[in-house]
Amino acid sequence: MTDRLRRLPCRLRALGMAVLCAMALAAPPARADAGMAQRVRACTLCHGPEGRATPDGYFPRIAGKPAGYLANQLLNFREGRRSYPPMAHLIEHLTEEYLREMAAHFAALDLPYPPPPVSQAPxxxxxxxxxxxxxxxxxxxxxxxxxxxxxxxxxxxxxxxxxxxxxxxxxxxxxxxxxxxxxxxxxxxxxxxxxxxxxxxxxxxxxxxxxAQPVPGHGHPAARLPGAMPLRCGGVEGLPVAAGR
CATH class of the missing domain: 1.10.760.10 (Cytochrome c-like domain)
Known part of the structure; x- marks a missing residue:
């Protein structure tokens, strides 16, 4: 079943796996030592092995992204701020605590990036x-x-x-x-x-x-910004913002 689905375009694959993936994410672990890597295998059907991304073009890498960002995006899908029905269906019944655990798992993955493709743009x-x-x-x-x-x-x-x-x-x-x-x-x-x-x-x-740009090192996020943000942005509370913004 899984091998057949892997050969489908990922948009169809995600739709076909929505119910199965939701069950895999929400169900209790089969063994006491089952880790988060097993629990989030559903995510890698579209986001690639270990969340590295795939050549499909529309499903981004999630490995190594900041945990707060990943958690915010999962909440945005669950609460309707982002619209992609397969994602919303996968996580609609998951608690915020569990979504943050998933985000922390992918954020902790320290994996190299492949070289960028050669741009065809002028x-x-x-x-x-x-x-x-x-x-x-x-x-x-x-x-x-x-x-x-x-x-x-x-x-x-x-x-x-x-x-x-x-x-x-x-x-x-x-x-x-x-x-x-x-x-x-x-x-x-x-x-x-x-x-x-x-x-x-x-x-x-x-x-x-x-x-077209290479990713320096393993793409680790910076610990802080060198200056104030130019605009106020939701979901990034605590960062300095330029006066008057």
Missing amino acids: QAVLERGRALVQHGDTAREIPACVQCHGAALTGVAPAIPGLLGLPRDYLNSQLGAWATGQRRAQAPDCMAAIARRLAPQDVAAVSAWLA
Whole structure:
């Protein structure tokens, strides 16, 4: 059964496995020594072995992401701020405590990243993406990605994700989802505000440049930001914010 499902596109695979996966996640361990790695095997059907991601393009790596970020995303799916029915079905009956245990499990995985694919985007597009990521666009009130996601773009503990090591298709789809309201976060939803200021060509440039960058080291998130965040963002309480924001 599992081998047949692995050969299906992951969107169909996720739908077909939804009930089985929910049972696997929610059921008590069969043995007293069964660990979380066994309990979250359902997650790896789409997110790849150990949460490393797969070539499908729309299912991101979850291994090594900050635990607070992963927990927030699981809660966002469960509470309807993010819309993907198979994910919502998998976790709708799981407690917040268990979701945080799952997040902690994947966050603790220290696995190398593969080299990035060679970008097919024109050099001018990549340069535009680099400029937006590193410097933003002050005239349109678009902050630089590095201001929140860290100078190395590997995220910031405990709740800001890295932007490297993600497929271009996934980055495009998530920025589009924020702009259209299909993806939301705890208020104030700073990413939605930023995404709505990006033109389609900006999104294409940013995603192309980010997807083409190697991940430094194992992609460990930074312990802190070098300065204040440019906007207030829900789910990252405790981080300094620029005055007037």
